[in-house]
Amino acid sequence: MSKKGRGIEKIHVVSQTHWDREWYQDFQGFRARLVYMIDELLDHMENDSEYKYYTMDGQTIVLDDYLEIRPENRGRLEALIRSGRIAIGPWYVMPDEFLVSGESLIRNLQKGMAQSREWGTEPMKSGFIVDIFGHNSQMPQILQGFGIDNAVLFRGFEGDADPSEIWWEGADGSRVLGLKLDEDRSYSDFYFSVRWPFFDRDDDYAGNREELIRRVQEWIAYKNKRSTTTIGIGMDGVDHVEIEPQLTWLLKTINAAEEIDVELVHSSLELYLEELRGKLGDLRVYKGEQKALALNGVNNWVPENTLSSRVHLKQHNQHCENLLEKWAEPLGVMASLEGRAYLKAFIDKAWEHLLQNHPHDSICGCSIDQVHRDMMYRFDQSRLISEQMIKEQALFIVDHLRAADLNGNQAFTVFNGSQFAVNGIATVELPLPAGEDAAVAMRALEGTSFRIFDHEHREVPYQLLGARTNSVSRFRPYRELPRADIVDRLRIALPVDLPAMGYSTFTLEKYTIENHAPLAYSAPKLIGPVRFPGSLQAGENCWNNGRVEVTVGASGMIDVTDLQCDHTYRGLLLIEDEADIGDGWSHIAPVGNAKFRSTGLAAVVAAEHDGPYQATIRIQLTLQLPRSINKQETSRSEELVDVPVVTYITLKKDDPVLYCRTEIMNTARDHRLKLLFPTGLAADHYYTSTPFDLVRRPISVADQSHYLRKPFEVVPHNGIVALHDQDKGIAVYTKGLHEAAVRDQAERTIALTLYRSTHKEVMTDGSDGGQLLGTLAFEYALGFFGADQPIEARLWREHQQFVTGLQTAHRKSGKLYKETPHSRAEDLPLRKSYLSLSGDGMIVSAFKLAADRNGYIVRLFNCGSDQQEAALTFASPLASAALVNLDEAHQETLPFNGNAVKLTAGPKQIITLRLVFDNG
Structure with missing residues (x-):
């Protein structure tokens, strides 16, 4: 029976632990603690029936980790789960919400809920996202899509005594009930208010009853300022902390105290929600993304620069996501519709490896070096499984094309994993028998000795980009030992017209060049080399593809003219570098923060290749940057080191997108390097993509100097940063880069962070792992568009095509060697959507x-x-x-x-x- 009184009358005490699987300690160290914790939990719950409930941090992976060491305890654990005493799920791991794709968030919940059901129970129907570094705008819709009508929240709110119960409304209008934990002790309020003060003392709770009751009273008073109903929730647990065996005694003692008129019951989140729903009144509504700067709160801050910490992790992650979402799964469907079994178990395993890298302290790059080394193994396993499935699925189609249509010729099939048809220039690598083509064997002729035809036997012109000779091409015929061909790999660019989510096949017709015999001046020239002349170069340092014109300046910056909008963007690709004495969470500038820019450097510019369909410009610079920070961390060192930077810019005929790759040999420490794109546009807002959304953001923000921490300087994005005025716009598309800003200056500069080099690590003496010394490579693209129509669809289409790319599979002429047992009739068309x-x-x-x-x-x-x-x-x-x-x-x-x-x-x-x- 609830005690009577004003304000809160009843508090549901929820026992739990927040379990970072890896963070300031490596996974195996944390797992040892996990095993001991669950061992004690099982013993205690079996012997104390009044210790009724325990919440397993909203993620199921901890059960897998435990059972690998204690398989003999599965029955004991299952009994407590099935009886409803231990709550599991709904997540597989607790992810970051901005550094992974929307699809990854969905697969994470799908796996967590499926695993929960394998234990014979429904998952906990709570959006348990208590320690994630801010919340994206589509999480309410994602949670509702799994039948979850609530979210347990902490970071991302100002913390000005936010109410404990709120409505959180997503970008589409979906709402969930937000259980807003307090800004000071969040998911550990009962722990810090009641348990923690007595931890390091020789006497115990019983010997300090008066202090115990006083602390509980203060805690209840604090909660009353935030509660909108007569019931509250108390979170009994904290990071990686074991249970309190005396909890039953504590609750009895508190409930028996005459000084306290609130009843405390040992409970679960779902029991609390069941009672809470009937007591709700009008609640404050919070809309969209929740990533506010903190006004108050001990731990109420959102680390903003995890977006760029150990950026190689983000790049590997997006590459693995793209392989799965845009290739392994869609190609699996295509092949299965043609008779090949969809090898779901392989793809599920690739997802499992990838999802294990998505916990917020892992993918955010704010853990110790060992953690991030372990992540690279998982990325490799996910990537290798996906690449194998992609290869097999593509070859299944190529190997079963209608042989009569190929006419005995070598062929290559270009696959389009996008929903959009591709009508543009594709780059393809052709493995030709070593030494057979004129491009290698008769170089003086400056041509090739093969022609390309499409699926209707129409000749397709092409441009030769380069060649790599005497390369090994391995294959393994089914039921046979592996074999290898020695090939010359010729890279070509050719115009293609590819159907949406499908493929188109091209054949090569090779021939022998017949030329004049020596001194036989009157002999006819029968067949000459294939040449398709032309150039995109329009001046000494200027290239024009019919849609944009690029001029390279002496310091390596570029001016780009959008020929459709008749507007020139000047000074793009400026490099800016500053000091960073922060850690995996935050960029911190020293007092003396000398900023270096590439203005005035002498660039070496080369036309890497040029022709009628594609040109690539190479821009070489050498930055001279401080070697590191000084010992006092007050300024950058006087000693300078060379940091070579090479940027490749590719133009494709009639394409409004420039494709860029910047390679940096990072020899400097303790710094952050950005690319700047001054737009000069009269814009007051810009857009960045986050999972399933394109968020509109103001360029000018209100003064935040009175907030708890420094104002935010960057925002999250997962591949699109764009702005426009009334007539024209520019977009930066990226792969695996997540930190950007648009500066509130006349130039309206897009500032894209490439990487941060940091030494500090959580609870260690630091390491070089976060310095990212060595060669770094970054892929991004620049899109130019008119703003006379809705831009969202265009931005998403161009970004999707950029990150998806194309896949090519080859079929040799002559005898066909299949590498898997999967077979069907060889009657597939040369082109299909x-x-x-x-x-x-x-x-x-x-x-x-x-x-x-x-x-x-x-x-x-x-x-x-x-x-x-x-x-x-x-x-x-x-x-x-x-x-x-x-x-x-x-x-x-x-x-x-x-x-x-x-x-x-x-x-x-x-x-x-x-x-x-x-x-x-």
């Missing part, structure tokens, strides 16, 4: 086998702020179509017409379809 979508505003996020193997999943999201209608068309006729939620549970049967289904999506809505094809 498996999925096409009308309406640019809908972006495909996933195309995969359903989790239960019953049909296929297509997930899309509306990238704009208006309702969108679209039609999906497939290569195969449909047997059924349905809307499902993110957990792939049925919601609504959809009508369809043959092989097409129509859908409508509200602003920024995520839609998931389950499709069953009629393959009969």
Whole structure:
């Protein structure tokens, strides 16, 4: 029975531990502690029936980690889970919300919920995201998509006595009930208020009853200032801390105290929510992204520079996500529709390795060196599995093309993993038998001795970009030992017209060059080398592809003219470098923070290659930067070191996007390096992409000097940073870079962080792991557009095509050696599309086998702020179509017409379809 009184009358005490799997200690060290903690938990819960509930930090991976060491305890653990005493899920791991893709967040929840059900229980239906470094704008919709109507929150709020109960509304309008933990002790308020003060003392709780009761009273008074109802929640636990065996005694003692008129009950999050929902009144609404600067709070801050810490981790992560989301899964569907089994277990394993790198202290790059070395192994395993599946799936199609259409010729098939058709210039590497082509054997002729034809046997012109001779090409025929061909690898650029989510095949017709015999001046020239002359170079340091013109200045900066908008952007690619004495969480500038810029440096400019379809410009600079910070950490050292920088800029014919790669030999320590893109646009806002959203941000922000920490200087993005005025705009697209800003200056400069070099590590003497010494490479692109129409669809399309790229698979002439046992009739067409979508505003996020193997999943999201209608068309006729939620549970049967289904999506809505094809 609840005690009577004003304000809170009852507090649900929820026992839990926040378990960072790896952080200031390596995984194996943390696991040893985890095993001891769960051992004690099992013993205690089995022997103290009044210690009723325990929450396993909202993630299931800790169960796997425990059982690898204690498999004999599975039955004991399962009994407590099935009886509802130990709550597990809904996450597999507790991720960062900005440094992973939206699809990764969904797969994380899918895996956590599936694992929970394997234990014979439903997962905890709570959006438990207590220690994540800010929250993205689409998390309410993602949680609702799994039937979760609430979120337990901490960081990302100002902390000015925020109410304990709020509504959090996502970008699409979805709402969840926010359990806003207090700004001081967050998910550890009961622990710090009641348990922690007595930890390091010789006497115990019983010997200090008066102090215990006083502290509980102060805690309740603090909570009363924030509560909107008569019940509250107390979090009994903290990072990596074991249970309190005396908790039952503590609760009895507190409840028996006449000085306290609030009842404390040992409870769970779901029991608390069940009681809370019936007591809610009008609540404050918080909309969209929650990443506010803290006004108050002991730990209430959002580390902003985890966006750029150990940036190589972010780059590897996005590469692995792209391989899975844009290639391994869609190609798996394509191949399975042609008769090859969808090898789901392999793809699931690749996801598992990848998801294990997504905990916030891991992917954020703010852990010790050993943790981040371990991550590289997992990235490698995920990548290698994906690459193997991609290769096998592509070759399954190529190996079963209609042989008569190839006419005995060597062929290559270009795959498009994007929902958008590609009509532009592709770069392809051709493995030709060593020494056979004129490009290698008869170099003086400056041509090749093969012609390329498309699927309708129309000749396709091409440009030779380069060659690598005498390379090993390994293959392993099924039932045979591995073999190898010695090949010359010729890189070419050619115009292609590729269908959406499909492929197109090209054949090579090789021939022998017949020329004049020596001194036989009157002999006819029968067949000469293939040459397609032309150039994109328009001046000594100027290149024009018909859509943009690039001029390289003496210091390596570029001016770009958007020929469609008749506007020139000047001084792009300026390099800026400053000191950094911070750590994995934060960039901190010393008092003496000398900033270096590439202005005035002498650049060496080379045309790496040039022709009618593609040109690549190489810009070489040598920065001279301070070797490190001084010993007092007050200024940068006087000693300078050379830091070579090489940037490659590729123009493709009629393409409004410039493709860039910057390579840096980093020999300097303790610094942050950025690329600057002065836009000169009269804009008051800009856009950055985050999972399933394009967030509009003001360039000018209110004064934040009175806040707890320094004002934010950067914002998160996952690949798009863009701004525009009334007529024109510019976008920076990136791979694996997440930290950017638009400066509130007349130039409206986009500042893109490439990397930070830091020495400090949490709870260690530091290491060189965070300095990122050695060669670093960064891929990004610049897009130029008119702003006379909605830009969201264009930005998403160009970014998706940039990060997806193309895949190529080859088929030799002559005898075909298949490398897997998968086979079907050799009757596939030379060109095919498996999925096409009308309406640019809908972006495909996933195309995969359903989790239960019953049909296929297509997930899309509306990238704009208006309702969108679209039609999906497939290569195969449909047997059924349905809307499902993110957990792939049925919601609504959809009508369809043959092989097409129509859908409508509200602003920024995520839609998931389950499709069953009629393959009969």
